[in-house]
Amino acid sequence: MVQRRFTALRGNSQRLDGGAMFGNAPKALWSRWVEADELNRIPLACNALLVEEHSDAGTRRILLETGVGAFFEPELAARYGVVEREHCLLGALADIGLSDSDIDIVMLSHLHFDHAGGLLAAWQEGEAHRLLFSNAIYLTGSEQWQRANAPHLRDRASYIPELLQLLESSGRLQLIAQERSALLGDDYRFIRSDGHTPGMLLTEIETGQGPLIYGADLVPAMPWVNLPITMGYDRAAEMLIDEKESLLNGLQQRRGWIFFSHDPACFAARIEADRRGRYSTSEPIMAAGPLNFCSGT
Template identity: 35%
Template sequence: MTIYPIETGNFKLDGGAMFGVVPKSIWTRTNPADNNNMIDLAARCLLIEEGKRLILIDNGLGNKQSEKFFSYYYRWGNHSLDKSLAALGFHRDDITDVFLTHLHFDHCGGSIQWNKDKTGYEPAFKNAKFWSNAEHWQWATNPNAREKASFLKENLLPMEESGHLYFIDRIGGAFQNTSEVGFGVLFADGHTEKQMLPHINYKGKTVVFTADLIPTVGHIPLPYVMGYDTRPLLTLGEKSSFVETVAEKDYLLFFEHDAHNQLCTLKKTEKGVRLDQTFTFDEVFNSH
């Protein structure tokens, strides 16, 4: 197995929304804001090469939305999914599986693209299976008013219509190993119903793809919960048990949304579990 970080493009969101009840004077210490109160975010994905399979975990915002839509998210930098894949010698047609942690547009928007004459939509990974789970799919395709703007029909329905949509069988319990994609999955319900966090055993380490349970290193302390979460008190409990496990077992956290930190470890302190060290992916896995 070989795994690679994939940068699909950076964007910005309102810092207050990203940190909920935490005062700006505190969260700006880790996540500085610009004059519009926006903070830097990444849409960083993970590519797993194993045998004949090439599994992509999440895929960013995509590029099919209108200029007006993207104007709300202040895209910046030069990263793109295609450039990141090409730098590794891959093409999106090589992808065999797209695993979606959840179906908010910044995680699955790259799944679907315009067709050639822009009369409709088609899968952006024509040879891939798309993996979600039945409970989350039902939640996303019949959205509540709070999340409706994050679950875009043009991202979701073409996946189902293509016949390439598959569900992870949830046997029960928060954590399970999946035969479908070959890595462990932790289900979390605070941010949205049945978000899935991959746990990947790699070179003697467990790498956990944090998705939106812990978006950035600034979100490690327990009360630092996004305003976007549908059940913030549930997130609080999920984070509490999660960070204790991460610190105890020396897992590596892989950040999808931290524009400036790819990986970190956690440690137990008198104030609770806190950031230990940050690393680049290459520093951990490719240094000699």
């Protein structure tokens, strides 16, 4: 018997251009959902999901995503709208009595800096980048790894070359090419999505109250539950919409949950659909900390 506890953790936050975040949707539409500042930037979070598994064999801790962290030097941090200078995810772990060295597995949906930058220690002048989570196995998709090492001009700035080198030299990087991972086991399933970036992997876990899927950048926050809404950062908007429809339809049919990677207010919610096939959320989980469902397998 494995007992799982799910905990929502808040990492660093950002403020990014609202037009870029909402793609071809006009501001008259997206301003109904989120308020922009005087620079047209909207607030975004970097939310991580901690899964703690307790069994007779001991405790295993799995962290989904690390957020942007605080690796940027001050000038770049300002350019990319990173609000805090401290590494907030490390603080969130400390608040529940843990450190990065207590994590056994880090699962990365993809390797853009706002999802993987938290693997690095906070920037300090004159010091080289340093990899955190020293006892963890790092998991990511094999095709995303290829993309990160040979990026297109469109998303080259989204990757951190020094991080890729550190991951490869760590000896603790495992690449996923299938729907399952032998390391994680059959209770974890990966859903491939290519609309945002090639080979992005969404992790699905059974909670005991329906499946929970980490939405990554397919459905980064509640407004993007609306099918036509995509980001300007997506490589293939039409593909992404089709992938999103398949994901949300499956969650709605199975009474499942989605975990939002970038929502500054809501960590997770159930997916509903009306008679016209429009998707919405219910039972939102608005506070960091233990999620109000548990799993035993």
